[in-house]
Amino acid sequence: MEDYCKGREKPISLSDMKQFDLKYMRDHWESQAAGYAESRKWSGVDARVLELLELEPGDNLLEIGFGACVTAEQIIRKFPKSRYWGLDLADNFIRIARNRLGGSAFLVQGNTLDLPFKPESFDCALEMDAIHHFPPKIIPEAVKEIFKILKPGAKFIIVEDWGAEPEDKRDELANEIQKLRLLKRQGLEYHPSDNEWLEMIEDAEFTVRLMEHIERHLDLNLFENIPGDKARDKLDELCSLWGNEPSTTKMTIFICEKP
């Protein structure tokens, strides 16, 4: 854990570190990788990210927590003259990506809080549903770490779920249920609200260039194994409110720029 503080101007406090067990998180993702890769499908959110990405030939893009590399495959296809770099905590995702992406990507096992790159190395960074995998007080440190490795003028695209204000009973219930999931209860995962993201992004000295919401399919089976009557009752109500309609949730996309 001391490694987290190495060379940091503002060390993370001991109480925050105690909550965050990197080995636990890594073991979690090593064990989930194969199943996650099988179920992770291309979605309208990936398509929108691809539309928003602007890369010039020779540009270096870093994706943090690329996981099943579903978006990576299309980024490489759309921008064959740019360099795609992917960093993930889990070796098993690196292996999956090596098979899927071949030699067209630079893949690195590492931790978002301690990026193994020189300052101002990248022209763009992307993270999709990856930097919420920390306790709340540590997420701003991850945003600052990403700021460091970007060149001035570079963009950072953040795509996260559960940030939007609930608009109806279905949103409210889904939001309440996702808070009962295991990593949340353990304090190892936190979904900031849109306003909390904005505050963190600005604290890290990024300028927000765009913020938008986009609907994504919400797989209610994800909530099946949450223990307790409270979760079960909420899930039953949520399922009945969606009925035969396809269930969705809102993602938030931020485009941030390093001045």
Ligand SMILES: C[S@@+](CC[C@H](N)C(=O)[O-])C[C@H]1O[C@@H](n2cnc3c(N)ncnc32)[C@H](O)[C@@H]1O
């Ligand atoms: C929910 S998955 C999202 C994967 C991918 N971005 C996607 O859109 O499907 C979270 C990813 O973040 C990675 N991850 C979790 N904690 C990390 C950390 N501290 N540093 C780097 N990657 C991390 C996990 O291994 C996993 O691949």
